[in-house]
Amino acid sequence: MTQTEAEPRQIYDPVIDTPPSYVREPEGIHPPLDSPGYKSTQLRHPKQPLVYLPQNITELTGPALGPAVILGELDHDLTRQHEGEPIGERMTISGRVFDTEGKPLRNTLVEIWQANACGRYRHRWDRFPAPLDPNFSGAGRCVTDAEGRYHFVTIKPGPYPWGNHYNAWRPAHIHFSLMGRAFAQRLVTQMYFPGDPLFPYDPIFNAVPDARARERLVSRFSMLTSQPDWALAYEWDVFLRGPGSTPFEEAL
Amino acid sequence: MIFPTTPSQTVGPYFAIGMPWPEGPHAVPPATAGAITIRGTIYDGRGEPIPDYLLETWQCDPAGRFADLWGFGGASELDGFRGFARAGQEDGDGSFEIVTLKPGALTMPSGAIAAPHIDVSVFARGMLHRVVTRWYFADEEDANAADPVLGRVPVERRATLLAEPVDGGYAIDIRLQGDGETVFFDL
Numbered sequence: 001m002t003q004t005e006a007e008p009r010q011i012y013d014p015v016i017d018t019p020p021s022y023v024r025e026p027e028g029i030h031p032p033l034d035s036p037g038y039k040s041t042q043l044r045h046p047k048q049p050l051v052y053l054p055q056n057i058t059e060l061t062g063p064a065l066g067p068a069v070i071l072g073e074l075d076h077d078l079t080r081q082h083e084g085e086p087i088g089e090r091m092t093i094s095g096r097v098f099d100t101e102g103k104p105l106r107n108t109l110v111e112i113w114q115a116n117a118c119g120r121y122r123h124r125w126d127r128f129p130a131p132l133d134p135n136f137s138g139a140g141r142c143v144t145d146a147e148g149r150y151h152f153v154t155i156k157p158g159p160y161p162w163g164n165h166y167n168a169w170r171p172a173h174i175h176f177s178l179m180g181r182a183f184a185q186r187l188v189t190q191m192y193f194p195g196d197p198l199f200p201y202d203p204i205f206n207a208v209p210d211a212r213a214r215e216r217l218v219s220r221f222s223m224l225t226s227q228p229d230w231a232l233a234y235e236w237d238v239f240l241r242g243p244g245s246t247p248f249e250e251a252l
Numbered sequence: 253m254i255f256p257t258t259p260s261q262t263v264g265p266y267f268a269i270g271m272p273w274p275e276g277p278h279a280v281p282p283a284t285a286g287a288i289t290i291r292g293t294i295y296d297g298r299g300e301p302i303p304d305y306l307l308e309t310w311q312c313d314p315a316g317r318f319a320d321l322w323g324f325g326g327a328s329e330l331d332g333f334r335g336f337a338r339a340g341q342e343d344g345d346g347s348f349e350i351v352t353l354k355p356g357a358l359t360m361p362s363g364a365i366a367a368p369h370i371d372v373s374v375f376a377r378g379m380l381h382r383v384v385t386r387w388y389f390a391d392e393e394d395a396n397a398a399d400p401v402l403g404r405v406p407v408e409r410r411a412t413l414l415a416e417p418v419d420g421g422y423a424i425d426i427r428l429q430g431d432g433e434t435v436f437f438d439l
Binding site: 025029030031032033035038039040041042043044045046047048050051052053054055056057058059060061062063064065098100101102107111112113115121122123124125126137138139140141175177181183184186187188189190204205207208212213214216217238239240241242 | 254255256257258259260261262263264265266267268269270271296297298300302304308310311312318319320321322324325334335336342343358360366369371373375376377378379380381382383384386400401404405409428429430433434435436437438439
């Protein structure tokens, strides 16, 4: 190769170079749909076996949602969506979205929703007798940047009671929705906070069978990126399915 | 796979504060020529409509092209075609209505023809992971008979994936469990 020759094509880009398939995930990573400890699963899980779906173009493509739902430049800042600031521990939550090969996913939509500092959602079904905050709606969205980074400013949500069993409380969490690059990569999950004393009692968190997998739902506190006189920082990276080894599954 | 994936968790009962948006159920603007509705109801294992669900659909346009983020497979040239719809209810009667165009057939890399279909995800409280199903069209009998995915579905369960023609579009229900349980896929 001479010095004048063009550089070879850059390495695989998980956004532009759609892989021929996404990896089939081993059992134990995701919680089973039938999880008896979480009572609402009882009537909402299929009892028939799932049918194997070979991944093809419909599963390997995905929508361009950024422009359609990104409504304003403050959508990522849940503390500036009203006249005043919400009550609570101001915090930033940031991280990167990767695939399972560690390649960042850029330009992908990240949506969050959460309870307020008292553990109350702005939703008519939430009957928890804790105050609503007129300055907090609890929803945000952003699109990842060129390095797969997302960033939100919010307040730390409170834990709250629910009706699953006697004295049931959800650990504090933020709901995350990730579109990924393809229908096959779609993920909805929840992010938790380190050291929550409610972890041992929560059937939703513990429905994830593998302890190491559960740890991947827990954010980490970051002193380094906490901002003096302003906000504590939490960081959480998300890993979506990456390329599988089978080129065009079953050659369908 | 070097890094394991992040586990799924339930969408919960309160997703409506963040997820739906007014045009979400429109995979294409409703005024588009040829726009149809696909409607139905989602039922639980007791046969009751579920009041809180989030449904998402993804499909190609009538020419078999996708409004894909990066134009994979050749981008759709239809103005306003998004190919993606998101519909949700937070306290409703379990019904949904999507506005879209009927997708075209797709030629697979092997040369096999996939019958017109829409990929569907259902999320809800009480579901720790989405379920994935597909909608086919009951009036595409020949294409359906040759479809390689439908061919994997036990004959007696195929009808759960077939949207029936009705005035203005198609109708199909989703049954999460029990009698007439919808076929869900391992993706």
